[in-house]
Amino acid sequence: MKIVKWLDEHFEELFLCLFSFIMVVVIGFQVFMRYVLQDSLSWSEELARYCFIWLVYLGISLGAKKKRHMSVDIAFLAFKDQGKIILSMIGNLLFLAFALFVFINGYQVTIKLLTWGQSSPALNIPVGFVYLAGPIGMGLTAIRLLQQLFQQIKMLMGKEAVQ
Numbered sequence: 001m002k003i004v005k006w007l008d009e010h011f012e013e014l015f016l017c018l019f020s021f022i023m024v025v026v027i028g029f030q031v032f033m034r035y036v037l038q039d040s041l042s043w044s045e046e047l048a049r050y051c052f053i054w055l056v057y058l059g060i061s062l063g064a065k066k067k068r069h070m071s072v073d074i075a076f077l078a079f080k081d082q083g084k085i086i087l088s089m090i091g092n093l094l095f096l097a098f099a100l101f102v103f104i105n106g107y108q109v110t111i112k113l114l115t116w117g118q119s120s121p122a123l124n125i126p127v128g129f130v131y132l133a134g135p136i137g138m139g140l141t142a143i144r145l146l147q148q149l150f151q152q153i154k155m156l157m158g159k160e161a162v163q
Helices: 002-035 044-065 073-077 081-116 127-131 133-156
Strands: none
Touching: 002 044, 044 133, 073 081, 081 127, 081 133, 127 133
8 A cells, every 4th residue: 555655755756857858868968979979869859849748748647636727816816625626626627628639639649650660750650659758647647637626526515724
């Protein structure tokens, strides 16, 4: 159970750090190759781009988990505790609908690309693995939004303190 709890708390951070590290190292090595050794790597920019794509989608999930996405705060000022919770729930439900839409359509596109067998030019990996970032990131986002919605329902029922 400790592993599941740890993964729930740190899954996105783990992979965001990993992809960030890979990007920095690969781009730094490419700069060294170009300006010091007067040569370049054919695959470094592609790998950095793919890591960045994964960073974006996993970052969306992390933002949802930490409640750091943009919102119109002025609307919250007009409501008291229960009103704020309900307004936040409406926002989370709309975001959840969007996340599920992107998850479903991204999954369909990814399956088609994996079936067709298209591979990336420099790294020669299946392009479907890159497109898999969308469904995975938005699937994680949907999970994080559902966690928030359950917490908000508990707050409305008085079983948990209002934050």
